[in-house]
Amino acid sequence: MNSRAFLEALHGRVQALHTTVSTDFAPLEAALLNVKPSPTSWSILECLEHLNRYARYYLPQLAKALAQPAGPAPTDFSHSWLGRKSIEAVRPENQKKQKTLARMNPNQSQLSPATIAEFLAHQQQLLALLAQAKTTDLSRKAIPVEFFRLLKLSIGDALEFVVAHQERHVLQAERVRQQLHLELRV
Template identity: 75%
Template structure:
């Protein structure tokens, strides 16, 4: 895929996530954001906190990789086998439940509205990273996989993985919000 198209598409997707969380979740009170349809499921805040934990890792690694001068910027993005597999696993269309690492699982956490603001800040950082990615070699293997750091994703794979993962869990939070609306209307 052409780099410009790839980055513009990701930018639009991240902007949509930022807008969705700003309009649908940020105005809600913390008690509503902590609503859980069942004890095992995540609240809206837990979905966003899970993403914050990943963003704390991946945004920093992406910033480091993008700060390195590229021998020449990519013209096209090609996905590695590991990248394709990682992205497919977290796509929102993939309804198969995935187990998360204990340190990334916010279930039963005491969370407040600061989680929403942190998420929005991470989105602003990601938008800036996508802008700086225009000058990078997106096919360079540079981003260690969070749970197994010996494996590395290309910069392009990592960018798409992060965005797809965020879309998955923001959609999950939206389903919890819809369940809350149903509960409140009864």
């Protein structure tokens, strides 16, 4: 696929996530943001905190990789096998539950609306990284996988992994919000 088109599509997806969180979650009261549909599920803020924990790892890794000099950026990019598998596992369409690492699981965390502000700040960072990525080789393997750092994702794979993972959990948070609205109407 064309690298520029790939990055522009990711940019649009990140902007959509930013808009959803800004308009659907930010106006809610802290009490609603912390409501859990069931004891084992996550609240809206827990969904976003989970994403913040991943962003705290992946965004600095991406920034570091993009800061390193590289040759001219190829016009095309294709996912590696590891990248395709990683992205497929976190796509919102994949209904299979994924096991969350303990350090990435925000269940029972004490969270405030500052979690939303941090998420939105991460989105701004990600948009800047996507702009910066236009001048690099997206196929360069440079991003250690968070849970097994000996494995490395390419820059393009890591960018799409982060975005798809965010879409999955923002959609999860949206389902929580919709359930809250239904319960409040009853």
